[in-house]
Amino acid sequence: MIKFEQPVLSINNLNKQFGKGCPSCKGSNEDSLKKNYCPVCGTVYACQNIMFEVYAGEILGVVGESGSGKSTLMQCLYFDQEVSSGEAYISSYKDGKTDVFAESSQQKRYIRNHMMGKVYQNPLLGLRINFTSIGNIAEKLIAAGNRHVGKMEARGKELLEHVNIPIYxxxxxxxxFSGGMQQRVQIAKALSNNPPLLLLDEVTTGLDLSVQASVLDLIKTIQRELQITVVIVSHDLGVIRMLADRTMVMLDGRIIEQGLTDQILEDPQHGYTQHLVQSLL
Structure with missing residues (x-):
């Protein structure tokens, strides 16, 4: 009997809406929506029936324009937002058989602190900007139950060196710090507990091109060395091309196309993806 590899993260029918909905738009009647917005009641369907799996050591790219739902998806995965409906399974949590979206807030905190790291587009969301850099890393370690000051300091130094922040x-x-250095501190903090899953949300937006390249190179190096599983969101197909093994394209809260990144870039099927690829050339 063939034993298939279990995905690190599995998402089934994730939905997130802002608003209660009305008879006109409930049941996701696409004809009644303007893009992903109901003009009758004002409800926004930010994520609609999102389904995907990501495997050990894989980088999954999520690409789409502003408002496509990709950042909302990341907020739901990291429990920054409650989902409206759907299921998520993480292989390292209760053998991957328990829906983490249905867990208590206490358990969700445990999952965040032990099994996930996230790097936000805006460093103000991911860092305590007035704390020391090593203090930011210690905060994540303490949240996961570490209490040994010497070990936390050693781990903090190791991580800061790893992301090219001078120890002094x-x-x-x-x-x-500059924007690029702030992102590198965020990456160090996110990696502090060796999480099996790293979530990256628009990590290069607003950075100079040379700084973007160094941050992306760092992510690729760390991912290769640690064999970590990564979900990276970007509106920039160039970023996705450099990093992602597989890519999902989102538009108006839905996945409209997904496949191997090379396949998406060389033979896009959906009109929107074709437009995206042409704009990259």
């Missing part, structure tokens, strides 16, 4: 600046607050 470890006691400096990220508010004094």
């Amino acid at each position: 600046r470890m006691k400096e607050a990220p508010k004094n």
Whole structure:
């Protein structure tokens, strides 16, 4: 009997709406929606029936324009937002048989602190900007139950070196750092507990091209060394091309196309994806 590999993360029918809906739009009647918005009651269907799996050591790219639902998807995965409906399973949590969306807030905190790391587009969301850099890493370690100061300091130094932050600046607050350095501190913090799953939300937006390249190179190097599973969201197909093994394309809260990144880039099927690829050429 063939034993198939269990996905690190499995998402079934994830839905997130802002608003209660009305008879006109309930049941996801696409004809009644303007893009993903109901003009009758004002409900926004930010994510609609999202389904995907991501496997060990894989980088899954999620690409789409602003408002396509990709950042809302990431907020739901990291429990920054409650889903409206749907299921999520993480292989390292209760043998991958328990829907993590249905767990208590206490259990969700445990999952966040032990099994996930997230790097936000805006470092203000992912860092305490006035804390020291090593203090930010210690915060994540303490949240996961670490109490040994010496071990936490050693781990913090190791991670900051790993992301090319000079050790002599470890006691400096990220508010004094450039955007690229702030993102690298976020990456170090996200990796502090060796999570099996790393979520990256528009990590290069607003950075200079040379800084973008160094951050992307760092992510690729870390992913390769640690064999970590990554979900990366971007509106930039160039970022996805550089990093992702597989890619999902989102539009108006739905996945409209998915496949191997090379396949998506070389032979896009959906008109919107074709337009995206042409704009990259």
